[in-house]
Each structure stands twice: as structure tokens, then as C-alpha cells.
Amino acid sequence: MKIYLRDTVKLIHGHNSSRIKNSKSEIYRIEDMTIDLNSMYYLPNVQENNYKQSNDKTQIGQLMFNLNTYQAAVISKQNSSKIIDQNFVQIVIKDNSLDPIYLCYMLNSSNMIKRQESAFSQGVAVKRMVPNDILNLSLPNIDMNQQKKIGRIYALQIHEEFLHKKREKMISSLVNQILQNSIEEKENK
Known part of the structure; x- marks a missing residue:
């Protein structure tokens, strides 16, 4: 059995950044989203946050x-x-019917959702997905405990990938520094 997002979520649209009056305000950007994605592993039980809606x-x-x-x-x-x-x-989950990290996994990585997104963009001209298309996506109807397990595993996977990339950068930087020091020592002799 499938559930449709239109029955379980509400969408709140962001503001046009040129119309934001307070120039001192920080705007949520793609870089922030990357940080949030890598930080999901550290989130407390977000289901209990009750998704207080903010305008x-x-x-x-x-x-x-x-x-x-x-x-x-x-x-x-x-x-x-x-x-x-x-x-x-912003995707506001009604009645805590979906685990947010599970829904995040489904939107980011599920082949089922990717096929649906692809169907929305087909045609003569490549069409962008619009917010209404999100509401028309369907998910398998699984119980909350299973959603939480899937979400937790997904958050762990994202976190492990982040740590692996960070480690690779550190090793690369260390090797480059050792090589640079080696060259400088040869030049000074």
C-alpha cells in the first residue's frame, strides 16, 4: 500500500531573497543544507520536536x-x-505520521522517488519539479519503528561518508606538506 505526500505533509514556500527587508538576517543556503545533511546523525529524536511551523x-x-x-x-x-x-x-509533516530522516532518505536516495521525479520532468522540454509535484509523490506505507531504523541507518551512512571525505582531505594535506618540506630541505642544502 502507498501513501501520498499530499495526505501527510504541508509545504511552506521560502521568500524571494530580493524582498527580504532585514539585510542583517542570515538566509538559508545550499551550503547550510550540506552542513545539515552531514549533521543529521547528531540530531536528537526530531520526531518529538513536533514541527512547530515557522513562517x-x-x-x-x-x-x-x-x-x-x-x-x-x-x-x-x-x-x-x-x-x-x-x-x-519547508516540508511540515502532519500528525507525526512520517519520520523526517526517513522522508529525507526517500527524497534523496530512494529509487522509487527518483523514478517519480524523472516522470515529472519528462517531455519535449525538460521541466523543473515544482512544489506541487512533491505533494504527488508516493511512498510505501511502513510503520514508524521501521521508518526510524531506516532514517537512523541513512543518517549514519551520510555521516560515515562525510568523515571518510574529511579523512581523505586531511591525509592529502599531510602528504602535500611532507612533500613540500622535503623539497624545501633539498633546496636549503
Whole structure:
């Protein structure tokens, strides 16, 4: 059995950044989404945050969806209280019927969702996915415990990939420094 997002979520659209009056406000950007995606492993039980709806600012535990990259992330503490711009929609889960990290996994990595997204973009001209298309996506109807397990494993996988990339950068930097020091020693002799 499938469930449709239109029955379980509500979308709140971001603001046009040129119309944001307070220039001192921080705007939620794609870089912030990357940080949030890598930080999901450290989130507390976001199901209990109850998704208090905010008209224009991010809050810990909210699920954000980027309309340009079709990527989702759950807001971390580091990126709370930022203004949501027009490239994002906030996905508010009604009645705690879906685990946000599970839904994040489904939107980011599920082949089932990728096929549906692809169907929305087919035609003579490549069409961008619009917020209404998100509401027409369907998911398998699985119980909350299974959703939480899938979400937790997904968050762990993303975190492990992040740590692996960080380690690779550190090793590369260390090797480059050793090589540079070796060259400098040869030049000084």
C-alpha cells in the first residue's frame, strides 16, 4: 500500500531573497543544507520536536527541500533561525505520521522517488519539479519503528561518508606538506 505526500505533509514556500527587508538576517543556503545533511546523525529524536511551523525561519528538526537540486535535509542547531529563501520549501509533516530522516532518505536516495521525479520532468522540454509535484509523490506505507531504523541507518551512512571525505582531505594535506618540506630541505642544502 502507498501513501501520498499530499495526505501527510504541508509545504511552506521560502521568500524571494530580493524582498527580504532585514539585510542583517542570515538566509538559508545550499551550503547550510550540506552542513545539515552531514549533521543529521547528531540530531536528537526530531520526531518529538513536533514541527512547530515557522513562517519564514528555520527551526531544528524541520525538513527542507531544495527545488533546484531536489535534495532534502533536516535542519540542525547550527542553521536554526535562518530565513528560508525561494529555492527551498519547508516540508511540515502532519500528525507525526512520517519520520523526517526517513522522508529525507526517500527524497534523496530512494529509487522509487527518483523514478517519480524523472516522470515529472519528462517531455519535449525538460521541466523543473515544482512544489506541487512533491505533494504527488508516493511512498510505501511502513510503520514508524521501521521508518526510524531506516532514517537512523541513512543518517549514519551520510555521516560515515562525510568523515571518510574529511579523512581523505586531511591525509592529502599531510602528504602535500611532507612533500613540500622535503623539497624545501633539498633546496636549503
